[in-house]
Amino acid sequence: MTKAISVAGLHKSFGRTHALDGLDLAVETGEVHGFLGPNGAGKSTTIRVLLGLLRPDSGAARLLGRDPWQDAVELHRRLAYVPGDVTLWRNLSGGEVIDLYGRLRGGLDPARRAELIERFELDPTKKGRTYSKGNRQKVALVAAFAADVDLLILDEPTSGLDPLMEEVFQRCVEEERERGTTVLLSSHVLSEVEALCDRVSIIRKGVTVESGSLSELRHLTRMSVSAELVGAPGGLARLPGVHDLDIQPFEGGRGHRVRLQVDTDRLDAVLRSLSESRIRSLTCTPPTLEELFLRHYAADDPGGAGAAAPADGTDASGADGAPGAAAAVSR
Amino acid sequence: MTATAVAVPPARTTGSRQLTGTGPLTRLALRRDRIIIPVWVLVIGGSFLSVAQSFSALYDTAAERAEVARSMTANASLRALYGPVFSDSLGGLTTWRTVGFGAGLAAVMSLVVVVRHTREEEETGRQEMLSSAMVGRRAPLTGALLAALTANAALAVVITAVVAVYARTPGGSGGTTGSGIGGGQLAGAAALGLATAGVGMLFACTAAIAAQITENARLAKGMTAAVVGAAYVLKAAGDASADDGSSVLTWLSPLGWAENVRAFADERWWVLLIPPAAIAVQAVIAYTLAGRRDIGMSFLPARPGPAHGGPGTAGALAWRLQRGGVLGWGAGFVTAGVIFGSLTDGAADLVGGNEQTREIFERMGGRQGLTDSFLAAMTGMLGMIAALYVVSSVLRLYGEETAGRAEPVLAGAVGRLRWAAGHLLIAFGGAALIMLLGGLGLFLGHGHDLPGLLGASLVQLPAIWVLGALVVLLYGVLPRAAVAGWALAGLALALGWIGPALDLPRPLMNLSPFGHLPKLPGAEMSWPPVLILTALAAALLAAGLAGLRRRDMSA
Numbered sequence: 001m002t003k004a005i006s007v008a009g010l011h012k013s014f015g016r017t018h019a020l021d022g023l024d025l026a027v028e029t030g031e032v033h034g035f036l037g038p039n040g041a042g043k044s045t046t047i048r049v050l051l052g053l054l055r056p057d058s059g060a061a062r063l064l065g066r067d068p069w070q071d072a073v074e075l076h077r078r079l080a081y082v083p084g085d086v087t088l089w090r091n092l093s094g095g096e097v098i099d100l101y102g103r104l105r106g107g108l109d110p111a112r113r114a115e116l117i118e119r120f121e122l123d124p125t126k127k128g129r130t131y132s133k134g135n136r137q138k139v140a141l142v143a144a145f146a147a148d149v150d151l152l153i154l155d156e157p158t159s160g161l162d163p164l165m166e167e168v169f170q171r172c173v174e175e176e177r178e179r180g181t182t183v184l185l186s187s188h189v190l191s192e193v194e195a196l197c198d199r200v201s202i203i204r205k206g207v208t209v210e211s212g213s214l215s216e217l218r219h220l221t222r223m224s225v226s227a228e229l230v231g232a233p234g235g236l237a238r239l240p241g242v243h244d245l246d247i248q249p250f251e252g253g254r255g256h257r258v259r260l261q262v263d264t265d266r267l268d269a270v271l272r273s274l275s276e277s278r279i280r281s282l283t284c285t286p287p288t289l290e291e292l293f294l295r296h297y298a299a300d301d302p303g304g305a306g307a308a309a310p311a312d313g314t315d316a317s318g319a320d321g322a323p324g325a326a327a328a329v330s331r
Numbered sequence: 332m333t334a335t336a337v338a339v340p341p342a343r344t345t346g347s348r349q350l351t352g353t354g355p356l357t358r359l360a361l362r363r364d365r366i367i368i369p370v371w372v373l374v375i376g377g378s379f380l381s382v383a384q385s386f387s388a389l390y391d392t393a394a395e396r397a398e399v400a401r402s403m404t405a406n407a408s409l410r411a412l413y414g415p416v417f418s419d420s421l422g423g424l425t426t427w428r429t430v431g432f433g434a435g436l437a438a439v440m441s442l443v444v445v446v447r448h449t450r451e452e453e454e455t456g457r458q459e460m461l462s463s464a465m466v467g468r469r470a471p472l473t474g475a476l477l478a479a480l481t482a483n484a485a486l487a488v489v490i491t492a493v494v495a496v497y498a499r500t501p502g503g504s505g506g507t508t509g510s511g512i513g514g515g516q517l518a519g520a521a522a523l524g525l526a527t528a529g530v531g532m533l534f535a536c537t538a539a540i541a542a543q544i545t546e547n548a549r550l551a552k553g554m555t556a557a558v559v560g561a562a563y564v565l566k567a568a569g570d571a572s573a574d575d576g577s578s579v580l581t582w583l584s585p586l587g588w589a590e591n592v593r594a595f596a597d598e599r600w601w602v603l604l605i606p607p608a609a610i611a612v613q614a615v616i617a618y619t620l621a622g623r624r625d626i627g628m629s630f631l632p633a634r635p636g637p638a639h640g641g642p643g644t645a646g647a648l649a650w651r652l653q654r655g656g657v658l659g660w661g662a663g664f665v666t667a668g669v670i671f672g673s674l675t676d677g678a679a680d681l682v683g684g685n686e687q688t689r690e691i692f693e694r695m696g697g698r699q700g701l702t703d704s705f706l707a708a709m710t711g712m713l714g715m716i717a718a719l720y721v722v723s724s725v726l727r728l729y730g731e732e733t734a735g736r737a738e739p740v741l742a743g744a745v746g747r748l749r750w751a752a753g754h755l756l757i758a759f760g761g762a763a764l765i766m767l768l769g770g771l772g773l774f775l776g777h778g779h780d781l782p783g784l785l786g787a788s789l790v791q792l793p794a795i796w797v798l799g800a801l802v803v804l805l806y807g808v809l810p811r812a813a814v815a816g817w818a819l820a821g822l823a824l825a826l827g828w829i830g831p832a833l834d835l836p837r838p839l840m841n842l843s844p845f846g847h848l849p850k851l852p853g854a855e856m857s858w859p860p861v862l863i864l865t866a867l868a869a870a871l872l873a874a875g876l877a878g879l880r881r882r883d884m885s886a
Contacts, residue, residue, distance in 0.1 A: 004738045014628075015635070051463045053626040061684075073348040073465050081463030089363055094360070103355045104464035140460065153463070 002065070002153055004029045004182035005050065010059035012045055012206075019045040020056070021206035027184055027199075032177050034193040034200035035186040038297040042206040043186045044084075047155050050184075051081060064151060078107045080144035084156030084186075086136040088128030094139045095124030101143035113146040119168050133160035145172050152176060152183045158192065170195055190289045200248060202296045210223040210294055214289070221292055222261040225270060230255045230278035241266030255280060352466035360448045361481060365500040369483045371440040375433055375527075376489035382829055383425045383498035389834050396424060396500075401425070404574050411571040411674050412708070414473060417596035422519045426594040429806070430526065433827060434589040435529030435563060437486055441479045442538035442555040448475035450542035450551045453627045462626055471832030472539055472621045476614070479535035489522075508559050519595035522603070526589040529606035533585050534559055536613035543620035546629040553659055561661060562586045571674045575670035583859035585609065597879045645745045649753030652731075653724060656886055657761045660720050662765045664713060664765045668772020672784075675702055675777045703853030706773065707787060713769040715827045715845060717762050718820045721799035724758035729806050729813040732885060733828030753873070755803065780852065785851035793864030794844035799822060800871035807878030809883065 005027035012020040019208050020042045027033040037043050048054040050063055052072030053227040061068050063075050080101075087096055098117075102108025117124055120138045131139065137160050144152060158169050166189070171316045173183055187193050193200060194214065202217075210217060222243065233256060237245055241263035248257045256277075267284070274282070287295075357388035361368070390396045400419035403409050416427045449472055453457040458471060495517050537558050541551040562584040569581030570590075581587035585606065592602045625631065642648040728751055729735040741750055770788030774781045818869040826835070826843040840846045 017635075030434060048459070048626070051459075053459060053462055054628075055625060072462075073351045073467050076463060076465045081460060083460050085456060086460065087457045089359075089457070091366075092359075100359060101460075101464055104466060106465055179548065253831070269414055323642065327622060 002029050003027065003062070004031075005033075005061075005062045005063055006185060007046065007050070008059060010046065010049060010061060011057045012042075012049065012054060013057055019206055020049070020059075022210075023058070023185060023206055024208045025201055025203075026211070027182060029182050030177070030180050031198040032173060032183040032185060032196050034197035035184055035203070035205040036188075036193065036200055036293065040241065041203045043072060043203065044205045045206075046203070047081075047153055047184070047186065050153060050264070051076075051079075067074055078149050079151040080147045080149045081153045082137070082140045082144045082155065082157040084159050086140040088131060088136055090127065091127040092128050092137070093125055094122060094128070094131060097128070097139055098143045098146070099168070101140075102147065105143075105147045105149065107148055107150060108143070110147045111286060113142065116142040116145050116172070116222060119172075134162060134165065137161055137166065141169065141172070145176070149151050150154055150181060152181055154183065155186045156188065156202060166192065190293060194248075194289050199303060202293070204296065217292060218266050218286055221287045221295060222263050223267055223287070225258070225274075225282070226285075227258045227274050227282045228255060228280040229258060229274065230280055231276075232256060233258050233274065236260065236270070236273055239266065239269050242270060348775075349467040349469040350473055351459075352464065352470040353473045353477070356385065356461070356466065356470050357477045358449075358476050359851055360444075360478035364444065364447075364478060366483075366505075366574045368440075368444065368478070368485070371436075372482060372485045372489055375436045375440070375486055376493055377827060378436075378825055379425070379429050379433060379490050379523075380493045380497055382428050383421070383494055384652045385427070385834060386424050387421055387497065387499075388782070389555060389709060390421070390424065393419070396421070399424065400427075407571045407574075407674065410574060411567040411671075414566070414570045414590045415574050415576055419597050420481050420519075420596035422494060422498040422516065425498040426519070426523050426596075427493055427781070428829060430523065430594070431563070431566065431586055433490070433527045434530035434586050436560060437483060437527050437583075438534035438559045438562075439556065440482060440486075441531040441535035441709040442541075442559070442595075444482055444550050444843055445475045445535045445538040445605065446477045446542050446551045446555070448478060451548040454546070454548050456627075458626055468622050469618055472542075472617060476539060477533060480532060482526035483531040483535070486529030486531065487524035489523035490527055491517070491520045493520075494523055518598060522592050522594035522598040522600070525603055526592040526594060527880070529603060529610075530585050530589050531846075533606045533609050533613070536610050536617060539617035540613055543617055544630045545626065546627075550655075553656070557659070557663065560667070564667060566590065568670060570673070615822055637689040644753075645750045646756065648740065649727075649750075652758045653727060653761070656720075656724065657757065657764065660761070660765045661768045662716070664769035665772040665775075667713065668709075668774075669776040670772075672706075672773040672776020672778075675677055675705055675709075675773075683769070692719075702783070706777070710770065710787040710791060711774060711827060711845060711848075713766065713788065714795055714848075715820075717766055717769070717791065718795050718798045718823055721758050721762045721795050722802050722816045722820045724761060725755065725799050725802040725806065726813060726816060727758075728754050728870050729810060732810070737884065741884065748876055751803075751876060751879060758799055762799065763789065763792055766795070768790055783852040786856075790856070790861060791845070792850055793861050793868060794823075794848055796868035797844040797864050797871065800868040800875065803875035804871045804878070807875035807882070810882070815836070846873065 003026055007023060007025040007026060010020045010025075011018070011022040020193050023042060023046060025046065035046075036042055045054065049061055050068050052068040052075070055069050055293075057098065064077055068075060079202060088094070092100075098113060099108070102113070116122075120142055122135060122138045122142060124139075126135075128136075141157060144157075152173075158166050161169060164261070170192065173185070176183055177196075183196075185193070185197060185275075197214070199211070199213050200217065201208055232249075233247055236242055236247075236258070239262075243261040243263075244259070246259040248258065258274065260270070373709050390614045391400060396419040400416040400423070403413070406416045413428060414431055418426075420468075440811055452461070452471065461471070465781060495512050498520070498791075499512065499516060538551065538555040541554040542548070545551050545554065557835055563586055565580050565584035566587040569578035569584065569587055570576065572578050572580065574590045576587065581590065588602055588605050591599065620630065642651045728737075731740075731754075737750065741747060766788040768783040769787060771781075773788070777784070798816075798820055801819055802813065806813040806815055823843040824838060827845050830840055830843075844864055847861070847864060849855065849857040
């Protein structure tokens, strides 16, 4: 598969602010790629570089095999963009705006335009100043989905949409995937990311800290283990990759309750150690998507997942060198 | 692919793709401006029409026209205001009275159109989505300039037609023979139209540069307007020092070029080639900047502000938003005051014995003593220009509301009236401040009578306030019509500027609040109109605020 988007070592500063600090991003052709990160991480700056709106200070960026700054106009024939905050012209109707973008993107399928307007329940005759936030987003979404393009760049496209419209949006993205369109989706709606994305990249402070499929990302993090043991647990604290260990003896001395977090690739050793003390019950929970992102977002050191040390300072080296971990770039 | 970090090569300008999308963007601009551009063109064209019509009624004999031309050109201060008269044909007199005013208005129209479709689009974020489509880096600027070109071309056609038809001199030189429109008449009218539109396009390109170098659309407009003002002052100073437009100062001013085309006086067609040359130079600068910069950014990037502090009340916020404008207007008023003050002594040079001229001049402002009446005319002009300040300042309320910035402020523990009061204090108090500064400038230039000049400046305030309060009333009761406040200020300006020479009926002149003020310095101070206008302003203001309290706020 060829790469629809490939970015390496991208740097961009605004005065003294370093918005991008060596960012990497790779999106395969035909995939829906989630682009995640806390506010101010550099997502929108990256997207503006990809759209040729900003010129990077250094680094390489290729979009559909071409240079996004030099070949901006040719590239834009093949892509559509939806910003997170759509502003419209006060005295132009929504329908006029959709057709304007059709002309500016080299064509728009009238049948699909009509179908999308119906599905998104958009009134195209209203003037720009009278649309609500969600309806302004719909204008941009209809214009983007009705365009015949190879790449969709969506920057928090569903902000302001109601849950029903969110569903319509997700179906539209699914249809685009079936058609072979590549989608770069920046979003804070994690359920949306989970439902739609083949792979995700997480960035912090202008650097990519993680990239991979959701299951790969899950693999990199910790499982929550809760067990009731007949005997006394021994040696758990000495096992590598174990965190937040909490052992409570039951009243009357009939066994122990154990709670711990363990790096996913060290789970095996923990289970063996637990079974030596005879397991009465065991639950093993993979991290929720929210926990996954919170860990990445909240980490202080942009050095990658492995350095996302827990607050108690126990050894977190377990994830280092784990398969699928992105080579984190740190400067 | 193996991507390695490489230095980005300098931006190349790769041919026509830089201009891709210009067609749709131009159509977008013209569609958005489908009302406002025709209004501008008709209003400017209409002012040419009314001047031509009234002059043909007022000066219908060759002797009268020759007398006006001679006396108007003989006086340095009058030349500073209107420029010299190059021909005593009806077309020549119409040109004399309209060329500076009309070219200035064309410049303002053009700068508004260009900034509206360039920097304002970037500031609102609309340009980002537009530029994600097939839009070359230079297309937005080209679309804006083509919209301005369309407006100026329409203006040239309207002016040519209006002046060719209505400024015909019966049997005079440069006029027509019989009832048809002769070649000379058409040539003069076309020269006037092209000179006006040429200045318009020239300042369109100035605005194009300003839109590249600042991130703020309001600042881009202000910078360009300051250049227009400087051009006016240069022309005024040049015309004061030479009676045939030949001063270097006049030739430094684009408005002076329009004057030096000498429409209806053996047109100097080659002068019409200067604005295109200046347009080309400025366009090269603007296009070079436009192709090289990041969208939404500028060459004067925003500096980081303090991490703490900031305005603590709605009033402090209003001051923070408006202080730049107040300071800019204040600096402009001091400068203009100094320049006009130093021209004052020339006013006494007026060739006496010409009843007509004196009458016109007195209608324009003064009664006793030509120096006094010149100073009175100048304070009157500053007052009318200060009306533009008060309108723009009051309309900040409207801007804050429609941009959605008022909503979160009003959601705090801030009443509507307190929120509005902050801006209105700056509007009405700021008008007093800039008028005082204008009076101070006149004193610094003139060298005499500080109290008299400050008083003459302050006496303009009731009229300024009435206009401001009318805008408050519109905003409070009919917010969607609030921008019509500009039309009110424009009407007052037009009545004050060209009205006195047109011998308009008194009731019409009385529509302008400025028409009721005592002509200070020189005339007796007369309190009743001042007090009545002040009371009227207070009543209008109260009505407007009552409306604001009752009506819905828009998002």
